Amino acid sequence: MKHFKQPVRGLVGVRADASTDIKALIEEQGKAFHAFKEAHTKELEDLKKGMGDVVQSEQVDRINNSVGDLQAAIDAANAKIAAMSLNGTGPDAVKDAEYTEAFKAHFSRGHIQASLNKGADDEGGYLAPIEWDRTITDKLVEVSAMRSIASVQNISTAGFTKLFNLRGTGSGWVGETAARPETNTPEFGTMTITPGEIYANPGATQGMLDDAAVDLESWLANEVQTEFAKQEGLAFVAGNGTNKPNGFLTYATGAANAAANPLGAIGVETAAATAAVTEDELLDLIYSLPSSYTNGARFVMNRTTMGKIRKLRDNDGRQLWQPSSVAGQPSQLLAYPVTEMPDMPDMATSTTPIAFGNFARGYLIVDRTGVRVLRDPYTAKPKVLFYTTKRVGGAVVDPQAIKVLQMDDGV
Template sequence: MKHFKQPVRGLVGVRADASTDIKALIEEQGKTFEAFKAAHQKELDDLKKGMGDVVQSEQVERISTSVGELQAAIDAANTKIAAMSLSGTGPDAVKDAEYTEAFQAHFSKGQVQANLNKGADPEGGFLAPVEWDRTITDKLVEVSAMRSIASVQNISTAGFTKLFNLRGTGSGWVGEEEARPETSTPTFGSMVITPGEIYANPGATQGMLDDAAVDLESWLANEVQTEFAKQEGLAFVAGNGVNKPNGFLSYATGAANAGANPLGAIGVDPAAATTAVTEDELLDLIYGTPASYTNGARFVMNRTTLGKVRKLRDADGRQLWQPSSVAGQPSQLLAYPVTEMPDMPDMAANTTPIAFGNFARGYLIVDRTGVRVLRDPFTAKPKVLFYTTKRVGGAVVDPKAIRILQMDDGV
């Protein structure tokens, strides 16, 4: 039996070369997706004829995985472009050279200069320079997908209170000369978002710190970004609010925070199966979201779920999922962008693996201004520890902007 050649041998080279143009990634993915569609169609045709082939099915899975990996590389490149545009300046720009120099002297040798006082934190330690703080934030955008699609509010206080207009203003019809009695007035609700503290405590030898060739700022940014991004990403999706953000899944109807927002809970649409989804169920998510939110809406799911969704076809045999075709644009499902969110659950009984909506309007990330660094040369001699903290909160601020698909309970 003839099998399609799997055109993914060059994938490692494409992803490993940091200088590869995003257009080359898109072109490579386009070829791979065409091979996937052809192999998948052959698999479906063979199944209809009662000639299902395990080898053919495995090939479809391999090509589908390659399509997903290429799309992930394209998404990462797109996010870097977006992060640079949001920062407003290049990564090497220094906004406060004197403070940066003083911070670096403190960082490497523990020196305290006069210029360092402007970054002193009342809770201990010193705030990282503006350009270094931006470096960490950019890396979080690259790794934590929620930061690239949600709204972010910077605060300088211990918490943030969100107000809600619950409306309720009365009105009525009257004749030209009839009295106009007073009508009811609107009511307001509120919700407090309290940031939790996320930390990392990497250590370095004094010899490393004395080496002028070591880029200390980049080193620490690289050390903390993985832990910060991992913890943030999980919390924004499924956090329970205990010393961390409340994840958006916790605001679904029937979940722990269903009654936390004055506007109500996130709507949930049921799926008929435990490990599969249909086009109609995806359409229910789209059309269950008010039209005013769909401009800017997107699908959110993890890679495993996306691999299953990628195989869905419409009545005319066309794939519902389409890869990126232009630099800066994500892949699309039913004409809406798709954001791969690794912390979304897999398809299983009673899980919520797919969400749809306008996350910029639905979810708010609250950042306490500044990344705080406390230099500790005493606790772990001969190493110097850098206790690095950032306070982050998160909550659903408009539950109507998001809808969630819940799989059947399997009973």
């Protein structure tokens, strides 16, 4: 039996080095994917001959996982590129230097200066300066898959109301001189997105804050983004709307919010198996999406599902999944981009592990303006806590733009 060298030894070091050239990652992934195809082909050939080998299957899985690790590293690098492109003013452009410096002084020592008062609000704490808010937002774009593909709306009110044109305008054919009676007028529907509050409460010793070498903005962003991104990611996929966003899967036919949008529910395609999909089922999912939404459409699934999809082949023996080949572009499945979303469910009985659609048109994230920070030096002495909050909402605004694949119920 031919043995294939595992191509990505030392991957942790590759991912940890932020300066690694994305082109090098793509090149390494290309080699890994080539090794995967060879090993998988050999495995299939041996299975046909009745010569299946457990060791060989495990080796294929290891290489498959390595390809996934490299793809995750490439996706992370692409996300950083996307986050930088959203920041059009440049990293050194401080819009409000006086307030930023005053906030830093308060953050470090607790001194409230006159210029800090404009950041006060009636809920306690102070609004973070523009640069801090932007840093945290960039971090969230990097780590939150949904934020990178959905639409985001900033608001300064308690909620956001979306107006829907339900059409219904009447019309008819008439002769040149015939009467033209009044026709039906269009109907409108509304849906309100109310932000919930997400929080993090990182702590630091006063000694750390006194250290001039500490980059306070980066420290806060790193502490906050981990918690915010974890909570947001789950809510954008499956949130129940109670003090949090409504996840897009809850709008699927038969789910809790199937009747919440005036335009109806997200359409569902059904797989024949409980833990596997076929090329035809993926094609059915693609073609169930109206053609007006396909420009910008993508697949969404978690890492485990991606590993299974990577093994699918067409009738000519070619993999349906293709790795990234150009910086800034994700992997592709049947010529459409694939976004890894950790909070999507695994393939199992009755779950919906794969979605396809134009999420920029289908899902809207609503950010209540500003990140608020409350400095608390008393609760956890000798640490100083920084109670950081942000109001975030989310909902499906166009269910026609997204489709989901549901696994068989096993009955």
